[in-house]
Structures are given as structure tokens and as C-alpha cells.
Amino acid sequence: MREIERELIEKAGKGDTRAFRELYDQTSGYVYGLAYRVTGRKHDAEEVAQDVYVRIHRSLAVFRFQSAFKTWLYRVVLNTALNHLKKKRRIAGHEVEDTEGFNAVASPEAVRSVEISESELKLKRMLERLNPDQRACLVLRELEGMDYQAISETLGINLNTVRSRLKRAREALIAMGKKEVANDAMFQNT
Amino acid sequence: MRCFKIRERLVTDYRDGELGKREIAQIEEHLRGCEACRELFEEVTRFATLPRPARGIEMEPDSRVWENIDRKISRKRGEARGIRGLLDFITMFFKPHLALKTAVAFSLVVMIGVMIYFPIRTSTPIDLEVSEYLSEQMEMMSILGSGDFERLNSDDDFPIFEADFFDWA
Numbered sequence: 001m002r003e004i005e006r007e008l009i010e011k012a013g014k015g016d017t018r019a020f021r022e023l024y025d026q027t028s029g030y031v032y033g034l035a036y037r038v039t040g041r042k043h044d045a046e047e048v049a050q051d052v053y054v055r056i057h058r059s060l061a062v063f064r065f066q067s068a069f070k071t072w073l074y075r076v077v078l079n080t081a082l083n084h085l086k087k088k089r090r091i092a093g094h095e096v097e098d099t100e101g102f103n104a105v106a107s108p109e110a111v112r113s114v115e116i117s118e119s120e121l122k123l124k125r126m127l128e129r130l131n132p133d134q135r136a137c138l139v140l141r142e143l144e145g146m147d148y149q150a151i152s153e154t155l156g157i158n159l160n161t162v163r164s165r166l167k168r169a170r171e172a173l174i175a176m177g178k179k180e181v182a183n184d185a186m187f188q189n190t
Numbered sequence: 191m192r193c194f195k196i197r198e199r200l201v202t203d204y205r206d207g208e209l210g211k212r213e214i215a216q217i218e219e220h221l222r223g224c225e226a227c228r229e230l231f232e233e234v235t236r237f238a239t240l241p242r243p244a245r246g247i248e249m250e251p252d253s254r255v256w257e258n259i260d261r262k263i264s265r266k267r268g269e270a271r272g273i274r275g276l277l278d279f280i281t282m283f284f285k286p287h288l289a290l291k292t293a294v295a296f297s298l299v300v301m302i303g304v305m306i307y308f309p310i311r312t313s314t315p316i317d318l319e320v321s322e323y324l325s326e327q328m329e330m331m332s333i334l335g336s337g338d339f340e341r342l343n344s345d346d347d348f349p350i351f352e353a354d355f356f357d358w359a
């Protein structure tokens with residue numbers, strides 16, 4: 001995401017509805033996309049995005065630009081998404097899998113092309129295997145291209161925690177990838 | 191450097207370009223002579239690299255997302271206008287410091303009123319929204335008065351609006 005103009009944020013903070021809509025247009029793709037990657041469900045991502053903008057609307061007036069707006073926005077999105085997942089888990093300890101879980105392809109663009117949907121499916125499967133904290137770190141690093149410093153500021157965790165979450169995430173993905181390869185080989189031999 | 195240290199870097203700093211030239215050179219020197227570490231780095235690339243969609247993290251939300259947001263914030267705006275009008279009226283007569291206290295006192299009175307009034311009349315969804323909004327405002331007031339920003343996040347496990355982002359004073 002590009003950094004948002006200060007003037008636009010200030011206008012929106014003063015209650016200018018057009019400026020708020022403009023802010024939404026400039027940021028919602030990132031807010032929704034990040035929420036989707038972390039929650040894995042379209043429906044959850046929509047709820048998180050809605051929640052994020054209502055919260056932002058309430059607090060823009062007092063935003064004081066000591067940190068970058070982008071960092072703050074991503075932080076609100078991630079915390080809202082992680083809280084959302086926690087609450088969901090609490091409510092439904094044994095949740096019935098809904099139709100569009102991590103294994104389904106949810107984005108309309110992805111359905112249109114087989115090629116896109118394959119890598120989309122792979123991405124979903126990989127993220128599904130990680131815990132939400134690891135997922136958030138890896139997504140910020142690899143899909144958003146943030147460096148460790150930016151990730152640590154966005155998540156409000158220290159650099160070593162960023163490092164250890166990425167380490168565990170990748171080790172888990174490697175272990176599962178190797179297992180899959182071994183299974184495939186066994187399947188082919190029988 | 192030992193394999194153990196190298197392996198740690200291979201799945202983190204080295205992979206993510208977080209190292210300086212000297213350390214990169216050290217690691218690459220090690221990789222040339224160590225097959226096991228080389229293999230690990232191949233596995234990082236093969237199994238632990240996310241396929242990156244063309245637009246990166248960006249995805250277009252459905253138009254109903256904005257519609258829902260718009261509905262929620264227009265409603266809040268309407269409610270806020272009424273309350274803010276009253277607060278402005280009070281502020282006109284007192285110094286800011288006193289006005290805040292008055293606002294808190296006034297809020298408490300309204301709050302009690304709401305609590306007495308609403309349970310008797312079975313609440314419609316709109317009533318509930320209003321009372322929810324009022325109690326939210328009330329809590330906000332008392333937090334502003336007490337300076338206890340932690341409580342702004344009381345219903346969340348992760349702090350969302352941290353004091354350092356805002357100028358409450």
C-alpha cells in the first residue's frame with residue numbers, strides 16, 4: 001500500500017464524507033485482502049473490513065501522525081482479524097465447516113481462470129497450515145513485501161519475535177511439503 | 191559459523207534479505223561446502239515460498255462492504271450530532287476542564303435514565319442501538335476523564351487503539 005496523503009486523512013477526520021470514501025477506495029483492497037489472507041474466509045474478511053472502517057471513522061479525528069497511517073491501519077486490520085478469529089473459536093469450539101473454507105476458492109477473479117485458481121488454491125492451503133500469528137507475519141513479509149522492522153511495528157512485537165514466527169512458519173511449511181512429496185511417491189509406487 | 195546458526199539464517203534473515211554483505215558472504219561460503227545446508231535452502235524456496243498473486247495482497251471487496259460501513263457510520267453520525275449539540279451547549283458556559291466533568295456527570299445521568307427506561311419498554315433493535323451507543327459514549331467519557339486508555343480496548347484481547355497513536359489530551 002502506498003502511504004496515504006495527510007490532507008486526505010485530516011479531511012476525513014473532520015467528518016468530510018467524500019474524503020472518507022476516498023480513503024476507503026484507496027485502502028480497502030489492502031484491508032480486505034489482508035483480512036482475507038489472515039482469516040481465510042470471504043465472509044470473515046468482509047466483517048473484519050467493516051469493523052475496521054467503523055473503528056477508523058470513530059478515531060480518525062484524533063490520529064496524530066506520529067506513526068505512519070499505513071502502519072496503524074494494518075495494525076488495526078490485523079488485530080481486528082486476530083480478535084475475530086479468537087472470538088469465533090470461542091463461540092464455536094467445534095465449528096461446522098462452512099461452504100467456503102480455506103480449501104475453497106473464494107475470490108471471483110480466481111474462479112475465472114484455472115491458472116490463477118491453482119496458485120490461489122496453493123496459497124490458501126499453505127496459509128491454512130499456519131497459526132494466525134505466523135500467517136500474519138508471512139503474509140506481510142511475502143505478499144506485502146515488508147521488512148522485519150516494518151512487520152515488528154505493524155504487529156507491535158519485537159524483531160526477534162518476527163524472526164521466530166517466520167522461522168517456525170517456514171519450518172512447518174517445509175515439513176509438510178516434504179511429507180506430501182513422500183506421500184505422493186508412495187502413492188505412485190503402489 | 192556452525193550449521194545450526196546457518197540454518198536459522200537460511201529460513202529467516204538470509205532468505206529475507208536482512209543481512210549485510212559480510213554475513214551474506216560468510217553464509218554463501220558455508221553453502222558452497224555444505225550439502226545439507228544447501229538442501230535446506232532449496233527446500234525453503236520449494237516448499238515455504240508463498241505463491242504471490244499478481245496484485246500482491248490487494249483484493250477487491252464486494253460493494254456491500256462499503257454499503258454496510260456507510261449505513262453504520264451515517265447512523266452514528268446522526269446520533270452523535272444530537273449528543274454533541276448538548277455538550278457544546280454545556281461547554282459554552284464552563285471552562286474546558288469543568289466542562290469535561292459536567293459532561294461526565296451529565297452522561298451518567300443519561301446513562302441511568304437509559305438503564306431505568308429501556309428495560310421497562312421492551313427494546314426494539316433501534317432502541318438497543320441507541321442505548322448501546324450511549325453507553326459506549328459514556329464509557330469513553332469516563333475513560334477520557336480518568337486517563338485510563340487501556341480500558342478503551344477492554345473487549346478486545348489485542349489492543350487496537352493504543353494511546354501512542356492518538357492525541358487524546
Ligand SMILES: [Zn+2]
Binds near residue numbers: 196220224228
Ligand atoms: Zn551446513
